[in-house]
Amino acid sequence: MGVLKGAHGVRGEVRVKSFTADPDALFTYGPLMDEAGKVLVTPLSARPGKDHFIVRPKENLQKEEWDALRGCLVHVSRDRLPEADEDEFYFEDLIGMSVYTVGDTPEGRVRAVQNFGSDDLLEIEIPGAQATVYVPFTRADVPVIDMAARRIVIPELALWANPDDDEA
Missing domain, CATH: 2.30.30.240 (PRC-barrel domain)
Known part of the structure; x- marks a missing residue:
């Protein structure tokens, strides 16, 4: 659904690139998790950046901790996604x-x-x-x-x- 791009500044925000058809929609599906289902980011707010979003997360991680997660793919729980229309699929x-x-x-x-x-x-x-x-x-x-x-x-x-x- 997206990828973490590392920290944004030093106040705990993180950059997230969305791969969804409607990029803003990523932040309406609930917590963003890793492939194993561990919650990485619970978005409280998101604002557009250059080619990503700057997210204020519920999680309180330091800049170095967010940077260590750079490149990590993020997923959402399947039950939070809308049903695919006819002739559409995930x-x-x-x-x-x-x-x-x-x-x-x-x-x-x-x-x-x-x-x-x-x-x-x-x-x-x-x-x-x-x-x-x-x-x-x-x-x-x-x-x-x-x-x-x-x-x-x-x-x-x-x-x-x-x-x-x-x-x-």
Whole structure:
């Protein structure tokens, strides 16, 4: 949902970058936790900064303690999030879904949704493969996501998994 960017000043405030579609919404979901569920920041108030928010937290940590948490991803309790609309989903819901090309035999499963700075990518584990495959997460490359059946269709997965090694 976001990342801690370290202390802001010396009065106990912390900088938080939001990854939510509506960046302000991050602070309406309750405490911000680490991956294990430990509360890191309970926002009392948040104001915009350059590319982040400056948060006045309930927690009383020193500047050095906030700086030590720099880079820590923050999460919120799933039950605090709004329900996804039809044809929407949370990336977390895609993890573990079976991936098909054609037919009824799964050819892989979603390991993660990644973003290395450009666009979102599905990281697909293919049984027997030594590495995972990254597929652009676009409607063109991933035309079917059936949440009820926990099934994703990527028609051209074979092209991603077995790129043509011939050099021109």
